[in-house]
Amino acid sequence: MARAILDDESNDEAVLPSSNAVCSGHIGANKVIIQLPSQPAQASDVQAMARDLPKRFGMLETLITGFGSALAGDVVKPGDVVISRQDIGHRGSQKANLPGNLLHQAADVLQREVGTDGRWLLSDSTACVSTSPNTSKIVQERDPSFDHNPQLHYRNTGTNIRSGGGMRISVMAADVDTVFKNLPVNSMIVLGVNDSKGLPGGNVSSRRDRENVVTARVILYARELIKLSTMQHLMKTKSSIQRTETIVPPFMDPAILPFESHQYPPSGKAVLLVIPTANKQKEALLRGAFGDQAPNGADLHVITVPFDSGVGEQPYNDAGSLGAHNRITNALRALHGENHQEMLRLRGIGTVIVASIESYIQTDRVTRPTDYGIIMIRNATAEKTTACLSWGTTVDPVYVDRARRFGFDGNPNFGRVTVGQVLAAHVPGLDKADWQVVLGGRSRYELLKEAIEQLEIPWGVE
CATH class of the missing domain: 3.40.50 (Rossmann fold)
Known part of the structure; x- marks a missing residue:
């Protein structure tokens, strides 16, 4: 052996x-x-x-x-x-x-x-x-x-x-x-x-x-x-990789899978926004966008309840859209529970909306691997969905290949180790959650914020 x-x-x-x-x-x-x-x-x-x-x-x-x-x-x-x-x-x-x-x-x-x-x-x-x-x-x-x-x-x-x-x-x-x-x-x-x-x-x-x-x-x-x-340049400094990558526009419109129908007994005219993530920065972006774009007089309630994406720690390609879809679906199913039904009644909720952000690496149909974010919003009451991609940040395929070396959760697009974690392992001091700000010159969250601001929220309320 x-x-x-x-x-x-x-x-x-x-x-x-x-x-x-x-x-x-x-x-x-x-x-x-x-x-x-x-x-x-x-x-x-x-x-x-x-x-x-x-x-x-x-x-x-x-x-x-x-x-x-x-x-x-x-x-x-x-x-x-x-x-x-x-x-x-x-x-x-x-x-x-x-x-x-x-x-x-x-x-x-x-x-x-x-x-x-x-x-x-x-x-x-x-x-x-x-x-x-x-x-x-x-x-x-x-x-x-x-x-x-x-x-x-x-x-x-x-x-x-x-x-x-x-x-x-x-x-x-x-x-x-x-x-x-x-x-x-x-x-x-x-x-x-x-x-x-x-x-x-x-x-x-x-x-x-x-x-x-x-x-x-x-x-x-x-x-x-x-x-x-034996890897060339095993260790790098933040200054050596600063602005070595490119900020690129969305390469295509996101694909949206059909959603199950979920209806909840209306108890009033208030709007409930569910954010199914544990990421505080993404939560803050969605809270800010809905607060800024809420219709006049809208009674908006926001809860954050993390749900699993089901696509591994590092989604690739179509798994980005699927991860956002899964988080929304899991949240909508959970709202049928007795404790959540009581919450809907007490808050006088008449419209239920779930918004999700999923970051992922696109490797197919692009000339260089790119980190994008997909924003997906589902109005379950009106049965309307909108979605868009943020601008993306390219990344050296060497680090994508290394992340993929460590396996997948049952699907080659469901990676176990994130590209950000691999990058941070080779570049001391690099933020694994926002390496884009160093390599591309713009924060991941800045790119997501711009995308959300241009996305039409399906309020479905008068």
Whole structure:
């Protein structure tokens, strides 16, 4: 399975004189030497190899992978992945920030991109992680005994990796600090958490199956880490990307799916506006627009109740319109509940309107990926709908591709990781929710405000 981590393999006996060195090749632009220790691995074995490899091959950074059993706690579960390096959590460490320490920088970026979510390590999303033909060799079926999505845990060396959060890892040595003690400073350890408790002693097949699942996750993480370290301009500054993108007009009129009919017993002439979002800036935009455009004498009531879009954290293409539609539909359905019906009666509501804003990335039918916002307003009482797109901000496809690498929620347009989160991971200090103001020179919320101001609200009241 070790060879599967490589983009291409190059077994050169002149380069690999040791029988322990399994193979060499490339991951991206990085030359990679894979060497297996004796089994079971001892701290002295790992230390000896880590000291010897840089001397023989001029290597700069060392990545040690493996797996071990865990005493499961509330935090760490079997099937999770633990990433440890000497500088994590040490404010005084400066070595990890040296320009040449790309592996540590890549680990920081990857952590900011995905946090603790390891779902992208599962077999159903590995197609998004890598296009390497070798990757298929490490894809394993999901083991039912690992009944949760894998989590990523970042630990210091020493006691934290052995007992932090109720966890104890036994791998390579009784104390991981012993392994790290004499390693080169540019060293990391990536461990898969395995737990053989509950398996009969003779159940070798089941044990191997579980070990294979854990090993696959570790290899996929390690491969992504090494691949990321080869990314051109891994880290950028806000000034270097300022106004590098373009503000562009809507590329087409938004498509509006038909809505279900929802009628509520009228209790008066007041208008209820429901805003189905937890985004405070979008809420403020809609409150302001409806307040400014309300007909003379209109009795407007506004409530904010967040509802799920159902299109993932990062919608693409038609999922933008679908997300706005879903939020409105979920809100209209919820209004039939007894508590909301009582609210409609007490406030004397005769007209119900739901307004939603959904930001999304357009990749189809455009020359460059573009972040747009769709504003959709549904008057359920009059059964009228209006919608429009804001002007958009283009974005480098490199960052869109990275966001898409981390998988989808059942549909290739329902992304799990936002492009803004990826951008902010590579550009310290960038606001992941409003990167448009730096890259395009105009705030996302300014563009949305202009669109709402030009949209005719279907009041449906006299």
